[in-house]
Amino acid sequence: MFEELALGGLLFSPLVVFAPLAFVISFVTRQILHVSGLYQRIWKVAWFEVALYICYLALVVYLFGR
Amino acid sequence: MGKLLRVAITLAVVVVAIIAGRWVWDHYLYSPWTRDGRIRANIITIAPDVSGWVNSVDVQDNQQVHKGDLLFSVDATRYQAALVELQAQLQSKQYAWDLANHKYERRKQLTGREAISEEDLETARINTEQAKAAFQLAQAELNTARINLQRTVIHAPDDGSIINLTLRPGNYVHQGTAVLSLVQTGSLYVTGYFEETKLPLIHVGQKAKVSLMSGGKPLIGTVTSIGKAIADTNVSSNGQLLPQIQQTFNWVRLAQRIPVDIQLDKIPNDINLSAGMTVSIFLQDK
Numbered sequence: 001m002f003e004e005l006a007l008g009g010l011l012f013s014p015l016v017v018f019a020p021l022a023f024v025i026s027f028v029t030r031q032i033l034h035v036s037g038l039y040q041r042i043w044k045v046a047w048f049e050v051a052l053y054i055c056y057l058a059l060v061v062y063l064f065g066r
Numbered sequence: 067m068g069k070l071l072r073v074a075i076t077l078a079v080v081v082v083a084i085i086a087g088r089w090v091w092d093h094y095l096y097s098p099w100t101r102d103g104r105i106r107a108n109i110i111t112i113a114p115d116v117s118g119w120v121n122s123v124d125v126q127d128n129q130q131v132h133k134g135d136l137l138f139s140v141d142a143t144r145y146q147a148a149l150v151e152l153q154a155q156l157q158s159k160q161y162a163w164d165l166a167n168h169k170y171e172r173r174k175q176l177t178g179r180e181a182i183s184e185e186d187l188e189t190a191r192i193n194t195e196q197a198k199a200a201f202q203l204a205q206a207e208l209n210t211a212r213i214n215l216q217r218t219v220i221h222a223p224d225d226g227s228i229i230n231l232t233l234r235p236g237n238y239v240h241q242g243t244a245v246l247s248l249v250q251t252g253s254l255y256v257t258g259y260f261e262e263t264k265l266p267l268i269h270v271g272q273k274a275k276v277s278l279m280s281g282g283k284p285l286i287g288t289v290t291s292i293g294k295a296i297a298d299t300n301v302s303s304n305g306q307l308l309p310q311i312q313q314t315f316n317w318v319r320l321a322q323r324i325p326v327d328i329q330l331d332k333i334p335n336d337i338n339l340s341a342g343m344t345v346s347i348f349l350q351d352k
Binding site for chain 1: 073
């Protein structure tokens with residue numbers, strides 16, 4: 001359980017960590033898709049990537065932020 | 067891979083993202099948690115029951131006291147003098163009553179011989195009753211004086227810690243004016259101020275996780291009550307008794323915060339809790 005982030009006496013929402021974490025995961029996924037060649041075959045890549053990022057963010061929040 | 071499948075995969079991911087995004091939104095906006103919680107305790111304010119100057123203060127700031135411990139004493143000279151005075155007065159009333167009674171007894175014997183009138187006898191009887199009442203009054207006053215004398219020493223009404231002791235020997239204290247306060251031992255609890263939008267998710271008996279601002283292991287508590295009223299700033303009036311209505315925006319509304327009391331299940335010994343500390347509270351979802 002992870003509720004708040006203290007940086008130099010300032011408190012931040014855990015989203016400050018969760019959002020980059022989700023970004024890193026989606027970046028890795030993107031690289032994997034790229035290498036495996038599936039990337040070219042996705043319909044509307046931009047939609048897919050944004051949606052995937054939100055899914056990852058929700059997953060991270062579910063795992064660490066509850 | 068068919069075109070249909072490619073479209074379906076993207077759409078499926080989008081749909082899942084919408085559901086997941088909605089869940090994250092709700093989680094942050096509506097899950098019952100607040101950062102606006104405070105540790106609270108039962109505070110007993112102690113006021114002397116008699117006026118006078120303080121002779122001695124027998125406690126120190128933040129000292130732990132037990133029920134019945136001597137806290138401070140007010141100068142008793144005046145109350146002792148009053149006691150002696152009233153004792154003398156009681157004796158005087160006693161003699162007055164004796165005398166009246168004696169006169170009445172004597173006159174009772176005279177009536178048979180028609181030496182005094184019926185009225186004289188009645189007067190004597192009433193005089194006796196009056197002297198008796200005066201005696202009882204003096205007795206009551208003496209009792210009051212005794213209570214006053216007893217109350218010149220102030221004892222702790224309960225176990226607790228002395229807070230913000232500024233009382234010094236020589237200070238003049240007034241009857242009924244509080245001079246020090248006591249935090250009752252074991253009375254620490256938590257009040258969380260939850261936004262009204264989160265209230266539907268809060269109910270009595272819910273488990274709460276209380277995190278101190280200083281960190282450490284969170285404490286566990288139980289919701290005991292939800293506040294039934296907070297002040298409405300619109301009901302105050304100005305000098306002409308006109309209502310002072312706050313101007314607000316139509317589309318931006320701030321949620322009011324409602325106090326919710328939480329009883330701590332167990333306070334670990336190694337944690338030093340003080341009333342007024344800031345805590346974050348997370349209620350367990352049901």
